[in-house]
Amino acid sequence: MKSLLNIVLLFFTSTQIYSQTYLTYEVIEKAESHLKQAVGEELFNYFKLDPDSYYEYKNRTGKTKWENINKGKKTKGDFVNGKSIRFILNHPEFQYQYVDKRISVQLASDLSLNSEINLDRIPKYLLEGRKSDWLNENQLDKIIENQGLKKSVKNPIKRLEFDFDERKYYWMVFNTLYEEKCYSDEELLHIDPKTGQILKHYEERHYVMHCH
Numbered sequence: 001m002k003s004l005l006n007i008v009l010l011f012f013t014s015t016q017i018y019s020q021t022y023l024t025y026e027v028i029e030k031a032e033s034h035l036k037q038a039v040g041e042e043l044f045n046y047f048k049l050d051p052d053s054y055y056e057y058k059n060r061t062g063k064t065k066w067e068n069i070n071k072g073k074k075t076k077g078d079f080v081n082g083k084s085i086r087f088i089l090n091h092p093e094f095q096y097q098y099v100d101k102r103i104s105v106q107l108a109s110d111l112s113l114n115s116e117i118n119l120d121r122i123p124k125y126l127l128e129g130r131k132s133d134w135l136n137e138n139q140l141d142k143i144i145e146n147q148g149l150k151k152s153v154k155n156p157i158k159r160l161e162f163d164f165d166e167r168k169y170y171w172m173v174f175n176t177l178y179e180e181k182c183y184s185d186e187e188l189l190h191i192d193p194k195t196g197q198i199l200k201h202y203e204e205r206h207y208v209m210h211c212h
Contacts, residue, residue: 020078020079020109020110021074021075021076021077021078021079022074022075022079022111023073023074023075024069024070024071024072024073024074024075025073026111027055027069027075027079027082027085027107027111028049028069028085030107030111031049031082031085031087031105031107032044032049032087034105034107034113034117035047035087035103035105035117038117038119039119039122039127040127040129042129043091043122043126043127043129046089046090046091047087047088047089047090047103048087048088048090049069049070049085049086049087049088050085050086050087050088050102051068051070052068052086053068053069053070053082053084053085053086054066054067054068054069054082054084054085055067055069055075055079055080055081055082055084055085055107056079056080056081056082056083056084057075057076057077057078057079057080058077058078058080059076059077059078060077064080065077066084069082069085079109080109081106081107081108081109081114082105082106082107082111082114083104083106083107083114084104085104085105085106085107086102086103086104086105087102087103087105088101088102088103089101089102089103089122091126093125093126093131093132094123094126094132096160098159098160099160099162100121100162101121103117103118103119103121103122104117104118105117120162120167120168121162123169133194134193134194135193135194135196139196140158140171140191140193140196143191143196143198144156144158144173144189144191147189147198147201149175149187149189150175150177150187151177152175152176152177152187153176153177153178153179154176154179156173156174156175156176157173157174157176158171158172158173158174159171159172159174160172160193161190169193170190170191170192170193170199171189171190171191171192171193172188172189172190172191173188173189173190173191174186174187174188175187175188175189177203181208181211182207182208182211182212183205183206183207183208183211184205184206185203185204185205185206186203186204186205186206187201187202187203188200188201188202188203188204189201
């Protein structure tokens with residue numbers, strides 16, 4: 001019985017000794033350092049830590065759990081990685097609605113980069129420290145007007161989208177031709193935000209999910 005107790009005590013003692021823990025501010029500062037190196041100090045000033053950033057850890061029983069990096073002064077258990085630590089870009093030259101402006105900084109257990117920071121969703125002009133060279137709203141509206149779109153039931157809607165396959169942004173224009181409660185018929189345009197080139201022009205029926 002005594003030897004069993006010693007084994008149990010040894011297990012928990014070794015777990016405490018060899019578990020990887022950090023002060024949470026150290027993890028955040030390390031992630032900030034990696035991001036600053038990737039985007040440059042000037043652009044880095046427009047990033048803020050996403051309040052929904054998490055790290056992965058293992059508890060004493062080896063079970064994997066997640067915790068918000070802003071919660072507590074120290075990380076819990078054995079720090080596994082910080083793959084869900086993100087920063088949000090808020091730049092005056094990139095103020096578009098409904099665009100995901102989060103950039104992930106994926107940390108390994110030793111706080112080194114687990115993988116290269118993906119900067120595809122940051123426009124090139126920002127990475128190069130230039131003013132926007134994209135079309136302004138008036139220029140974009142003029143291009144849309146010149147496409148001879150079909151008669152619609154409401155004004156066209158513009159939305160900036162990101163093509164993950166092509167790794168670039170495009171404007172998507174919805175010209176609603178017909179609309180009912182559960183679906184609509186749309187004439188769609190894809191427009192290059194810099195050149196104004198029409199990338200696609202087609203029609204498609206859109207359904208409303210869970211509509212009865």
